Amino acid sequence: MPHEFDTQTEVSRNADGSYAAELWPGWLVGGGLNGGYLLAVIGNALRRRLPDKPDPLVVSAYYLSASTPGPATVAIDVRREGGSVATASVDLHQGDDVRITALATYGDLATLGDDVLTTAEEPELPPVEDCVPNSMAPPEVRAIAPLMDRFDMRFHPDQVGWTVGAPSGKGVLSAWFRLVDGREPDPISLLMVVDALPPVTFDLGMPGWAPTLELTAHVRARPAPGWLKVRHATRNMAGGMFEEDCEVWDSAGRLVAQSRQLARQPRAVVAR
Amino acid sequence: MPHEFDTQTEVSRNADGSYAAELWPGWLVGGGLNGGYLLAVIGNALRRRLPDKPDPLVVSAYYLSASTPGPATVAIDVRREGGSVATASVDLHQGDDVRITALATYGDLATLGDDVLTTAEEPELPPVEDCVPNSMAPPEVRAIAPLMDRFDMRFHPDQVGWTVGAPSGKGVLSAWFRLVDGREPDPISLLMVVDALPPVTFDLGMPGWAPTLELTAHVRARPAPGWLKVRHATRNMAGGMFEEDCEVWDSAGRLVAQSRQLARQPRAVVAR
Numbered sequence: 001m002p003h004e005f006d007t008q009t010e011v012s013r014n015a016d017g018s019y020a021a022e023l024w025p026g027w028l029v030g031g032g033l034n035g036g037y038l039l040a041v042i043g044n045a046l047r048r049r050l051p052d053k054p055d056p057l058v059v060s061a062y063y064l065s066a067s068t069p070g071p072a073t074v075a076i077d078v079r080r081e082g083g084s085v086a087t088a089s090v091d092l093h094q095g096d097d098v099r100i101t102a103l104a105t106y107g108d109l110a111t112l113g114d115d116v117l118t119t120a121e122e123p124e125l126p127p128v129e130d131c132v133p134n135s136m137a138p139p140e141v142r143a144i145a146p147l148m149d150r151f152d153m154r155f156h157p158d159q160v161g162w163t164v165g166a167p168s169g170k171g172v173l174s175a176w177f178r179l180v181d182g183r184e185p186d187p188i189s190l191l192m193v194v195d196a197l198p199p200v201t202f203d204l205g206m207p208g209w210a211p212t213l214e215l216t217a218h219v220r221a222r223p224a225p226g227w228l229k230v231r232h233a234t235r236n237m238a239g240g241m242f243e244e245d246c247e248v249w250d251s252a253g254r255l256v257a258q259s260r261q262l263a264r265q266p267r268a269v270v271a272r
Numbered sequence: 273m274p275h276e277f278d279t280q281t282e283v284s285r286n287a288d289g290s291y292a293a294e295l296w297p298g299w300l301v302g303g304g305l306n307g308g309y310l311l312a313v314i315g316n317a318l319r320r321r322l323p324d325k326p327d328p329l330v331v332s333a334y335y336l337s338a339s340t341p342g343p344a345t346v347a348i349d350v351r352r353e354g355g356s357v358a359t360a361s362v363d364l365h366q367g368d369d370v371r372i373t374a375l376a377t378y379g380d381l382a383t384l385g386d387d388v389l390t391t392a393e394e395p396e397l398p399p400v401e402d403c404v405p406n407s408m409a410p411p412e413v414r415a416i417a418p419l420m421d422r423f424d425m426r427f428h429p430d431q432v433g434w435t436v437g438a439p440s441g442k443g444v445l446s447a448w449f450r451l452v453d454g455r456e457p458d459p460i461s462l463l464m465v466v467d468a469l470p471p472v473t474f475d476l477g478m479p480g481w482a483p484t485l486e487l488t489a490h491v492r493a494r495p496a497p498g499w500l501k502v503r504h505a506t507r508n509m510a511g512g513m514f515e516e517d518c519e520v521w522d523s524a525g526r527l528v529a530q531s532r533q534l535a536r537q538p539r540a541v542v543a544r
Contacts, residue, residue: 057513058486058534060332062359062375064352079373080336085485087334089361089373101351101361103334103375105485112511117476119443120507171391204389213357213377214330216488218534220510235392236492236527239384241329243490243530255508258515260532262330262490 003183004150005192009037011045011074018075019045021092025069029145030209032066036195037147038100039217042090043188045074046104053086053106055187060216061102067094084111109187109222118255120247123174123231125156131176132160141198144209151196152178162202173200174231177248185223185250193230194246194259200232201242201266208266213241215261226251240265275455276422277464281309283317283346290347291317293364297341301417302481304338308467309419310372311489314362315460317346318376325358325378327459332488333374339366356383381459381494390527392519395446395503397428403448404432413470416481423468424450434474445472446503449520457495457522465502466518466531472504473514473538480538485513487533498523512537 008026011019021044027037039061047054071094078088085107092100125131131154141163142148154176161167175197178185185193194217199210229249234242241264248257280298283291293316299309311333319326343366350360357379364372397403403426413435414420426448433439447469450457457465466489471482501521506514513536520529 058334060334060375060486060488062330062332062351062377064359079334079370087336087373098351101359101375103332103373103486105334109511112513115510115512117509118507119509214332214375214488216332216486216532218515218532220508220513235390236530237389237391238387238492238527239381240387241384241492255510258508258532260488260490260530 003179003181005179005183005189009040009044011041011048013048018073019048021072021074023067023069023072025146026150027147028069029147032068034147034195035061035063035212035215036192038067038092039191039195040188042074042092042100042102043191045076046088046090046106047188049076049078049088050086050106053108055107055109056191056219057085057105057107058216058218059102059104059191060214061100062214063100063212064098067099070094072099109219116254120255122249122253123229123247125174125176125229128154128176128227130157131155132157138163150180152180153197159203162207167203167205169204171200171204171234171237172232173197173203174229177228177230184225185228187219187222190219190223190248190257191217193228193248194257197230197232199263200234200244204237206266210263210266213262213264215259217257217259219257221254221256223250223256224252237265275451275453277451277455277461281312281316283313283320285320286345290345291320293344293346295339295341295344297418298422299419300341301419304340306419306467307333307335307484307487308464310339310364311463311467312460314346314364314372314374315463317348318360318362318378319460321348321350321360322358322378325380327379327381328463328491329357329377329379330488330490331374331376331463332486333372334486335372335484336370339371342366344371381491388526392527394521394525395501395519397446397448397501400426400448400499402429403427404429410435422452424452425469431475434479439475439477441476443472443476443506443509444504445469445475446501449500449502456497457500459491459494462491462495462520462529463489465500465520466529469502469504471535472506472516476509478538482535482538485534485536487531489529489531491529493526493528495522495528496524509537
């Protein structure tokens with residue numbers, strides 16, 4: 001039985017060398033499809049194009065227009081291939097509209113050294129069963145975010161005040177994370193995971209849609225099976241924009257992915 | 273009297289719409305020209321191409337090969353222009369060799385809101401006169417890094433153990449920073465400043481050259497005149513690579529730029 005993440009991010013090669021994808025409505029959030037989902041679609045196309053360098057090491061995506069469910073094309077231009085990495089420029093477009101333009105460097109995570117000198121600290125989360133599941137999210141949130149049904153997320157109980165109109169104001173959200181059908185994480189799914197949680201602005205009392213201008217993700221290791229820990233934080237909300245940092249830790253306690261995005265602050269503050 | 277930063281990063285428009293630059297040897301470090309310097313050259317070309325959107329908001333650069341002093345060409349393809357921002361793809365090449373391929377979104381920092389809710393903490397640095405000037409750097413460092421002569425840097429005295437074979441091991445470097453000829457900071461120079469300090473790996477006992485795979489910089493405000501505070505840190509050194517985060521704070525105490533790069537660990541550990 002294939003997992004929905006795999007069937008809904010798969011690509012097939014077109015005669016002209018580009019890749020065809022079908023974007024699924026289950027990944028809608030606010031005005032468009034989730035940016036992390038689109039990054040995973042791009043990630044799959046790059047993996048097909050670079051079979052001996054199967055893993056994203058770093059991907060930078062610039063979001064030009066909102067994607068909609070339906071057919072899409074991923075066009076890849078390999079800019080440099082040689083040695084242990086390859087770098088490509090990539091467009092995801094729907095008809096004449098470019099949705100995302102991106103750059104990516106791919107390699108093989110299995111060939112990297114096994115040194116780990118991480119000084120970042122793993123997010124402290126209570127046991128899964130003591131956290132707050134996304135199935136308890138308020139109906140108005142679920143209505144604008146069908147993608148939440150793709151995930152089993154368990155939020156830190158100290159960071160869900162925004163669901164009852166009492167955000168902590170700290171600019172931090174963290175949660176246990178797995179795909180709802182048990183599909184285990186891999187480097188491609190990590191590209192989605194870094195953009196899966198609600199925007200950290202929810203914890204700052206700004207529950208609206210926060211459009212991403214740019215997102216860069218580093219994938220640093222193949223994740224171990226099991227629950228991931230995901231942490232979003234912002235430290236520089238100014239001038240109508242904010243940066244959002246994301247860390248993803250695997251069940252073996254390794255920091256497997258880091259991302260940072262630049263996003264616009266939500267314009268509408270929902271009345272509470 | 274023009275400042276060297278301006279004359280050495282200036283570009284002129286070619287007949288085909290690309291921009292010509294002359295890369296100066298004073299920005300050499302290790303095996304090539306400093307990546308931040310090259311980013312400023314690219315930044316100037318983009319500013320010329322997008323006159324009503326003069327400021328970089330975010331730039332992501334992928335370094336494909338080492339640049340050398342001499343002529344270079346910056347080719348720009350504007351991918352989307354409309355509303356308050358424009359996004360372009362950019363190549364810096366020398367002859368047939370692409371040195372950098374980049375994506376950038378430009379806008380006008382002067383038009384952004386004046387809200388500042390930054391929770392990041394300004395680096396704690398002793399007064400300028402109590403810090404350690406780069407003019408005291410050991411000769412072997414200055415020999416491989418002519419670019420240090422472009423800068424007046426004053427390092428935190430607790431973070432210069434690497435200069436005497438006693439790195440702190442914390443993975444943090446911070447310094448006061450200004451251009452040596454007094455040229456004041458602006459959004460374009462910030463693109464250089466985020467890559468100006470020695471690699472943070474110096475503070476981890478790895479004093480070699482740390483080649484950047486990718487660097488993304490967010491410029492968040494026009495900096496006030498005067499000294500900048502610059503802080504480099506890494507928290508995830510693993511698998512032969514590390515991320516390096518940089519923050520730049522202006523003299524008014526504002527976090528004006530943030531960057532993150534993915535770099536390879538230095539291969540050679542210098543004997544001490």
